[in-house]
Amino acid sequence: MSVPHALLGLLEQRPRHGYDLKRLFDRYFSPDHPLAFAQVYSTLGRLEHRGRVRLDAIERAEGPDRRRYAITAEGTQELERWLAEPLDPEPHLQASLFTKVVLAILSGRAVQPLVDAERHAHLERMRQLTTIRRSAPLQVALLADYALFHLEADLRWLDLTAARVDELRHQLLASPEAP
């Protein structure tokens, strides 16, 4: 799961406080596994250090100061790059793939090119594995099979998700977020 890219995607919409980022992250990307506050702030710190986000404002109200962050031009470029480039086709990419699909929907980007790029990268890796297993000893062939089945499962999930994008978009955008 790429927490930094998910946070950049949320900051691309508008500047936000750490608390809002945590709440929206849990809602959109990880409803079954909430993100720790500490990880939100440590990730923001690293993104700020690398020039991907900047401190936008410090609001003084009752209680502790609230630091609001905004995405920078470099941050937007990194987000664009991450969305456009397929992930390394290794098994168990579900969380990162899901983050990409949801971010594309939230930001009004087209989902299909993203899915097509991932499918092509997956199939390229599956072709390599299929070639390897043809001449490999059985132990190696069985390990290649393991990777092939898992890559196929990722692809099937991706196709199913792509087929339900309109429904997902409707649900994600149905109830507007509070702040």
Place this chain on the structure above:
Amino acid sequence: MITAPAPTLEAVTVHQLDQPPLLVGAGLRKRFGQTEALRGIDFSLTPGEIVAVMGPSGSGKSTLLHCLAGIVPPDEGTVTFEGRSVDRLGEGERSRLRRASFGFVFQFGQLVPELLAIENVALPLLLNGMSRARAEEVAAPWFPLMGLSGLEGRRPGEMSGGQAQRIAVARALVTRPAIVFADEPTGSLDSLAGEGVMELLTAAARGQGASVVLVTHEPRVAAYAHREVIVRDGRLTGPVAS
């Protein structure tokens, strides 16, 4: 005496992308009633190339295969095989072209249940005018090649699904076609039997230098191809559409 080289699983040619295309579909459109199955597809295949045609159910991938293979003519667009316009041929000529130059493997129900396995493999040769004795002589070496030695005298109902599908592969390749069209060839098989069919289909096609158009929704099957194209809503899409 008609001579036929022995079938082999050793590759005789390696497909090269810089060769002129063997089969070209240009601007293909096909409508069934209110449904527009193909909405302007361009596709090309080079000699020896194996291309997977993928896409969701109902996307038009089987219709594309049928148009490319001359089974149904497109409403618009052209199909050119070795420089000849397939779409302009009459049904009789298209049928002769299919028998002489194309082989077919479908998901199931393609073997003639009353015929023995060897007669099923020999059938396309008989239809092309070969004598029965000679046709069975040409068909015989396919049995050891497909791992089916001893099953020559069985009927389709007396074989497993995987064995029957390997018979279908032998029948598709026995005439040494330039192109094999395979529509979900492993669709009704379990993983192990499906893998056996794909290994034999692709190895035998390479052994004859044949091209393959492989319609499948299974990524593991598509991974046997050199490249994939995606049909979605009657169009070819994706970064790899040719």
